Amino acid sequence: MQGKVSDMEGKVRNYQTKFKSVNQENEALRDTMVQRQSKMVEMEKELKNEYEEELQALSGVREELEKVSSDKSTLQKELSNLEGKYKVMETLRDSQETELQTLKLSVQESTLARVQGTLRDTEEEVRSLKETVAQQEDELHAGEMERRRLHNTIQELKGNIRVFCRVRPLVDGGLSKHIQLPASDVKTITLAKTEESHTGKTAETQKNYIFSFDRVFGPMASQQEVFEEISLLVQSALDGYNVCCFAYGQTGSGKTYTMEGAEYDQARGVIPRAVQQIFRAAEKLATQGWEFTFTASFVEIYNESLRDLLYTGKASKRPEHEIRKSTNNEVTITNLTYEKVSNEDQVLGLIALANQNRSTAQTAQNDRSSRSHSVFQLDIEGVNVGRDVKCKSTLCLVDLAGSERMLKSQSQGERFKEMTAINGSLSNLGIVISALANKESYVPYRNSKLTYLLQSCLGGNSKTLMFVNIAPESDSFGETLNSLRFASKVNDCVIGTASANRK
Ligand code: ADP
Ligand code: MG
Numbered sequence: 001m002q003g004k005v006s007d008m009e010g011k012v013r014n015y016q017t018k019f020k021s022v023n024q025e026n027e028a029l030r031d032t033m034v035q036r037q038s039k040m041v042e043m044e045k046e047l048k049n050e051y052e053e054e055l056q057a058l059s060g061v062r063e064e065l066e067k068v069s070s071d072k073s074t075l076q077k078e079l080s081n082l083e084g085k086y087k088v089m090e091t092l093r094d095s096q097e098t099e100l101q102t103l104k105l106s107v108q109e110s111t112l113a114r115v116q117g118t119l120r121d122t123e124e125e126v127r128s129l130k131e132t133v134a135q136q137e138d139e140l141h142a143g144e145m146e147r148r149r150l151h152n153t154i155q156e157l158k159g160n161i162r163v164f165c166r167v168r169p170l171v172d173g174g175l176s177k178h179i180q181l182p183a184s185d186v187k188t189i190t191l192a193k194t195e196e197s198h199t200g201k202t203a204e205t206q207k208n209y210i211f212s213f214d215r216v217f218g219p220m221a222s223q224q225e226v227f228e229e230i231s232l233l234v235q236s237a238l239d240g241y242n243v244c245c246f247a248y249g250q251t252g253s254g255k256t257y258t259m260e261g262a263e264y265d266q267a268r269g270v271i272p273r274a275v276q277q278i279f280r281a282a283e284k285l286a287t288q289g290w291e292f293t294f295t296a297s298f299v300e301i302y303n304e305s306l307r308d309l310l311y312t313g314k315a316s317k318r319p320e321h322e323i324r325k326s327t328n329n330e331v332t333i334t335n336l337t338y339e340k341v342s343n344e345d346q347v348l349g350l351i352a353l354a355n356q357n358r359s360t361a362q363t364a365q366n367d368r369s370s371r372s373h374s375v376f377q378l379d380i381e382g383v384n385v386g387r388d389v390k391c392k393s394t395l396c397l398v399d400l401a402g403s404e405r406m407l408k409s410q411s412q413g414e415r416f417k418e419m420t421a422i423n424g425s426l427s428n429l430g431i432v433i434s435a436l437a438n439k440e441s442y443v444p445y446r447n448s449k450l451t452y453l454l455q456s457c458l459g460g461n462s463k464t465l466m467f468v469n470i471a472p473e474s475d476s477f478g479e480t481l482n483s484l485r486f487a488s489k490v491n492d493c494v495i496g497t498a499s500a501n502r503k
Helices: 002-158 223-238 255-259 270-286 344-360 413-437 449-457 474-495
Strands: 161-167 188-194 206-212 215-217 243-248 290-302 305-308 323-325 331-333 339-341 373-384 389-399 463-470
Touching: 002 223, 161 223, 161 413, 161 474, 188 474, 206 474, 215 223, 223 243, 223 270, 223 373, 223 389, 223 463, 243 255, 243 449, 243 474, 255 270, 255 389, 255 463, 270 290, 270 344, 270 373, 270 389, 290 344, 290 413, 290 449, 305 449, 323 449, 331 449, 339 344, 344 373, 373 449, 389 449, 413 449, 413 463, 413 474, 463 474
Parallel strands: 161 215, 161 463, 243 389, 243 463
Antiparallel strands: 188 206, 290 305, 290 339, 290 373, 323 331, 373 389
């Protein structure tokens, strides 16, 4: 036990020593701590000073921050405000857009409706215009038919048989003394003859023969002027009436000049002018639904026999011709060339061919053309299908043989035969026209080839025009008197205006 107590006492001493060193150590640590505390206070002081500034600066920042955040909230408010406005605007825009769309649609609809309306109006207008056109076409047609009727009435009042006198100019111009044409009057011609007195007395030696006709053309009358009068009859031919135009007179009096004329424009005669008028008029009538067909023929009557002037075959094979009359009174010539023509140039070509044919038949001593009749015929057929009307007519233009009389002693053989044939056919022509004018029951058409050929163109509703051509030379006095007497006999029996007075 003692051991143990000594151990224990050792240990207590140990511990007491230890305690003493720990105490000492503690003392030292307390000092260090005090030191450190004061150091800390110092440091705290230092820090306090240092942070005071920073704090102050920080409070500035905070204020700023506060301001910024208040700004931010203001802005946010504003933003949300704007956003609200924007939303309103958007809705507004949307509604306006829809409104615009509806508006557009309605505008389109109204435009469409308006266009449709205009279209309807236009269609209506077109229909009414079409009606007007149809009505005007009817009126035009009625007008055309009325014009035809009136034109014919005028022609009939003027006389279905008319005689014109035409005096050829002297070769060196002027007018011969024995022919007098009063300036005031276009219907009278006076033939004056001063005869050598057999008894020596001068009284009663002056003889005046006064003739009046439907028209007298002096030597200055142009082809155009002459044609103007005939063009009315040419119109009648187109209207469906037969028309016959003759040139009568002694050889050299201007028959061929009147009927055919010369090549150059102003000198063109009745035939080319009539043909031109007909084709032009037909062209115009085509717009009113008329369709025309034209057939031309050209025949020569020499010594009472017929010759085709449009014949183009061999001379040795020339056929014979006969005049045939059909049951409907249409006259045709057998084996004759009937040429369909559709324009002026074709006809002019045929006239040239006829002239060539005629000249080959004559020799220097035998001027056959003056002793034969040449007959140009244009058959006109018009149809207006739409109106169901037709017209058919013939235009005959005849250059007669010279009317001069030959002394019997001078004419023998062939010449005598010719003379008899010419005299026969010309006087028969006078007789036929007189008979027609006097409405006699018997008309001797058959007495000559000329009247037989032309019978359908003479009489009835036909229009006949006789030109009496006069040569102004004083040595033609006798022939001139004969021609005027013949013509006035024809004229006289028609309307009674012609008179052959002998003073
Ligand atoms: P016909 O045929 O009667 O025998 P023509 O027509 O051949 O006569 O005429 C004879 C001549 O007189 C021709 O040279 C013709 O050119 C001319 N002649 C006829 N009439 C006229 C006239 N009105 N103006 C000018 N010359 C004409
Ligand atoms: Mg002639």
